[in-house]
Amino acid sequence: MKLSTKGRYAVMAMVDLSRHAQNKPVSLSDIASRQEISLSYLEQLFARLRRAGLVKSVRGPGGGYRLARGADEIRVSEIILAVDEPITATRCADLGGVGCRTDRSKCLTHDLWEELGNQIHLFLSSVTLQDVLDRKIGPRLELAPVLPAGVGGSMAVS
Amino acid sequence: MKLSTKGRYAVMAMVDLSRHAQNKPVSLSDIASRQEISLSYLEQLFARLRRAGLVKSVRGPGGGYRLARGADEIRVSEIILAVDEPITATRCADLGGVGCRTDRSKCLTHDLWEELGNQIHLFLSSVTLQDVLDRKIGPRLELAPVLPAGVGGSMAVS
DNA sequence: ACTAAATCCGAGTCAATTGCTTGGTTTTTC
């Protein structure tokens, strides 16, 4: 799973959409001005979100977008998968990576990346739009074995 | 924390280094041929790793690199932080992001990204080079009981 | 002292991606 600002914009927009959902659909220009994202860029993102079946569109004046499902049925991971390009298969990425088979030592890191991907997906799948709206995000995972502290450093994900 | 193939290359190289560590230091050309990474690119990565204090260099023929500490004392997160550029402060990223203050609804996603960053860092900090060598990577984290959508109080956010 | 192995260093390249802009077309409501 690729993590980029593109995915963040999409999530921001989807949160905005579910937050301002009334009877009327929400227009992209509303979202654009509220979230300070360019309208055309939003159009591109929502084209993908629509193709992924996460939103429905209503054309014509007074139109806009609606969530295709309830906010509690849409997971953040779905949004990010919808807008981000699929993972570019790196050197030894997915199935049958050449280097993986030939020299197994070359891919000692394979398991590591795979497990990291699992962790990220697990986390983002555990959060729905409704959770974000309700600010229910908090520390949810626990480490099994623990390490001496002090490895700190500021973090962020891009 | 930025996740790119750059960090992966660095981890691959560091794993290779610790795997082939004998009395003699390991030359980059050895790593380059084993891991199929370009030598010059490796040089750039190791310049950063050295500046970060993760490896020590020995110049001259027969020279190369050594781990600055034991493989069980180097965490994967350190390697990635060493080679990847620091986070580009996005729209509402770190402290004092403008949009965060003015319109709090704009940053409902803030906690989400922050917590995701925590998760990633937590995971990568829990894995040492030695763990990768020993193939000790496996599912290590467990989801805390998922919050029932409607029920219960708010989560503690630290 | 000479050579060669290695680390160091800085610049440049090339393709992909991001976040946008421009300029439309269609659909639909009033």
Add this chain to the structure above:
DNA sequence: GAAAAACCAAGCAATTGACTCGGATTTAGT
């Protein structure tokens, strides 16, 4: 029929990733 909206396609500037090129410096061996 005018205007609001979704749609669509092309292009573009800046950045980054993964390199290459061309050296320079250090040092072990002879």
